[in-house]
Amino acid sequence: MTTWSVVKDDTKEKPRPAHYFRYGILASLAILVISLGLALTPGPPQEAPEPAFSERARASALAETTQLRLAGRKMADSFSGAERQALLRTVTLLTTQARALTGTGPEPSASATGAASASASGAGTATATPTAQAEGAPAEGADSPAALVAALSASGSQRLEDAAASDGGMARLLAAVGTAQVLQAASLAPALGAAAPAAPGSPAASRAAASPAAASPTTASPTTEPPAPSSASASPTAGGSCPPATTESGPAGGSATPKTALAMTVKTEAETIYGYQVALARLDGAAAGSASELLARHESVLAEAEALSRALCVDIPPREAGYTLGPSFLASPAAGLGSLEAGTLPVYGDLVALSGGSTRQWAISGLLAAANRAVLWGSDPGPLPGIVVDTAQLPELPEDSPSQESTAPGASPAPSDAG
Numbered sequence: 001m002t003t004w005s006v007v008k009d010d011t012k013e014k015p016r017p018a019h020y021f022r023y024g025i026l027a028s029l030a031i032l033v034i035s036l037g038l039a040l041t042p043g044p045p046q047e048a049p050e051p052a053f054s055e056r057a058r059a060s061a062l063a064e065t066t067q068l069r070l071a072g073r074k075m076a077d078s079f080s081g082a083e084r085q086a087l088l089r090t091v092t093l094l095t096t097q098a099r100a101l102t103g104t105g106p107e108p109s110a111s112a113t114g115a116a117s118a119s120a121s122g123a124g125t126a127t128a129t130p131t132a133q134a135e136g137a138p139a140e141g142a143d144s145p146a147a148l149v150a151a152l153s154a155s156g157s158q159r160l161e162d163a164a165a166s167d168g169g170m171a172r173l174l175a176a177v178g179t180a181q182v183l184q185a186a187s188l189a190p191a192l193g194a195a196a197p198a199a200p201g202s203p204a205a206s207r208a209a210a211s212p213a214a215a216s217p218t219t220a221s222p223t224t225e226p227p228a229p230s231s232a233s234a235s236p237t238a239g240g241s242c243p244p245a246t247t248e249s250g251p252a253g254g255s256a257t258p259k260t261a262l263a264m265t266v267k268t269e270a271e272t273i274y275g276y277q278v279a280l281a282r283l284d285g286a287a288a289g290s291a292s293e294l295l296a297r298h299e300s301v302l303a304e305a306e307a308l309s310r311a312l313c314v315d316i317p318p319r320e321a322g323y324t325l326g327p328s329f330l331a332s333p334a335a336g337l338g339s340l341e342a343g344t345l346p347v348y349g350d351l352v353a354l355s356g357g358s359t360r361q362w363a364i365s366g367l368l369a370a371a372n373r374a375v376l377w378g379s380d381p382g383p384l385p386g387i388v389v390d391t392a393q394l395p396e397l398p399e400d401s402p403s404q405e406s407t408a409p410g411a412s413p414a415p416s417d418a419g
Contacts, residue, residue: 057162069094086191099394145192153197156181172353242313279333338379349386
């Protein structure tokens with residue numbers, strides 16, 4: 001009988017462990033590759049923050065001033081005589097302004113030719129929403145004398161509006177540029193046989209009355225006088241009482257402040273009144289009549305400045321019995337009054353830079369009125385009224401491209417700076 005036995009078959013291959021470990025490594029590598037790819041994939045580019053209002057206003061001013069300059073140069077090639085000289089003077093003024101407006105930032109883009117806009121930045125701060133202008137406006141269509149005059153005046157008015165809401169130093173620069181452009185438009189109009197431009201419609205001038213200087217012995221031009229400031233909006237206290245007086249100064253001892261700038265304005269107006277009183281005794285005819293009317297205007301401005309000082313708790317400088325006037329003033333009182341008016345421009349420029357709200361608007365309008373009175377007495381306020389600047393230190397403008405140069409036969413290029 002055969003004995004049966006169970007024999008274990010060891011020849012069969014033993015089952016190997018599942019490939020789970022290998023699969024896990026491969027899955028981990030795949031996840032790592034995918035995550036690295038996502039991390040290295042650039043996301044959507046972030047939009048650059050919108051420039052501040054002051055920078056947008058500067059870029060807009062530079063773009064329009066440059067366009068006006070090119071339009072003036074092109075138009076000058078088609079004129080001769082007095083008309084050409086008037087246009088070249090305008091180009092020189094605009095060249096200096098463009099140099100002053102040239103900043104260290106990027107050149108203004110095409111969209112910068114529209115006027116800048118702003119929203120309220122707090123109580124007591126001027127809010128501006130300048131009228132948006134299409135690309136290239138207003139100077140792009142300035143292909144006739146009337147259009148150039150209108151574009152120059154509109155640009156000046158826009159600069160005055162933007163100055164009300166810009167930062168201190170930029171506010172002064174824009175107010176200076178706007179003032180000079182408005183006055184140059186008024187001067188250019190009769191030289192080219194164009195209609196006189198309308199008075200600026202800036203916030204500072206919206207409530208202003210026309211100056212009585214139309215009877216001035218020199219050529220009259222539209223002028224705007226500073227409106228009386230609102231005590232309610234300017235007063236720092238609800239009850240009208242002022243806190244105890246304290247010594248106020250800026251970051252550095254003795255630096256200018258809004259209060260010192262306003263006090264200097266009061267003092268300067270008092271000195272100007274004294275000058276008009278002295279000049280009246282030495283003038284006759286139409287010049288005496290104009291001086292008398294402007295003396296009354298200065299007395300009104302001084303009263304407004306003193307009222308504004310009281311509202312802002314600023315000590316009013318005492319009026320002196322007399323002020324020093326040079327021999328040249330006594331020898332030529334009309335020219336002396338022009339120099340006297342021109343001397344008030346930096347004072348109003350400081351007040352524009354250091355103040356805000358209704359005080360700045362009053363100062364902007366005062367700057368425009370003082371510059372116009374200087375012109376009426378035969379004094380040149382320059383391309384930047386209210387700013388004492390050495391034009392030789394201003395940055396040079398880039399060379400004009402050949403396409404911008406005039407090709408008119410026999411045309412000579414306009415001066416490139418204010419030299």
